[in-house]
């Protein structure tokens with residue numbers, strides 16, 4: 001009898017199980033297939049439940065800790081139960097555990113926040129005292145800067161859950177990342193995109209990163225073919241900004257780097273959660289200096305922040 005050809009082991013792609021996470025995992029798989037002339041059976045998508053997925057009834061800041069949406073996936077990667085992990089970079093802690101690294105970024109999606117409301121066309125149309133649902137410290141603070149009259153309530157759960165809450169009148173408006181809506185084919189639920197000048201996005205919003213074991217050279221080589229260099233430069237600069245601010249505080253933080261040829265512009269801001277104070281700045285320089293610029297900008301904002309700025313939590 002002839003020997004069956006040995007099937008090469010499929011690449012196991014770890015991801016959260018939400019519709020958005022699965023869409024991101026499929027996008028990563030499709031890009032790998034195209035880059036390497038492989039078929040879908042060369043991959044296996046492995047959904048993993050994280051603490052952030054399990055706990056739906058509390059504000060994220062109450063559950064606390066870092067990596068609520070990522071720790072279990074990184075554990076599986078370290079244990080060798082999966083070979084790569086696909087993440088929304090917005091949810092990623094600034095440092096990876098020993099032995100893991102992220103050096104592959106997919107082309108970044110729309111970085112803006114979407115304004116979502118069954119009743120109103122934009123922030124300025126909201127009536128005085130209107131109830132807005134958002135669990136994002138950043139979005140809450142940024143909104144209160146412009147509209148201190150608004151009443152903010154916690155809003156958690158996936159896109160469908162949040163839309164249902166709006167339908168039920170729990171709040172009259174909310175915000176979601178345009179990128180998430182776009183990947184779900186749901187941009188029609190957005191009444192409009194909020195420009196970064198009005199609401200600076202979260203660090204790394206709209207960017208998918210692919211994590212691997214540092215010593216897995218087969219995977220490293222596969223991922224190198226799909227890395228989007230410009231997205232990497234932008235996210236590296238933004239995460240350097242975040243790294244200098246994070247850890248010490250739970251302050252609302254926003255940061256966005258943009259490229260113009262080999263020049264990079266990074267804008268950043270920190271806010272008081274009640275929107276009574278914003279400290280903002282920017283740097284422009286060579287894209288290859290992005291990390292240093294992000295770090296330096298964060299150091300400046302820290303220096304300019306009053307002594308009690310980081311104390312509220």
Ligand SMILES: NCc1[nH]cc(CCC(=O)O)c1CC(=O)O
Pocket residue numbers: 088089090091175176177179180204205206207208
């Ligand atoms: N914190 C949840 C989260 N993490 C990434 C996205 C959206 C997709 C992205 O920014 O890449 C979202 C949902 C949202 O903010 O609406």
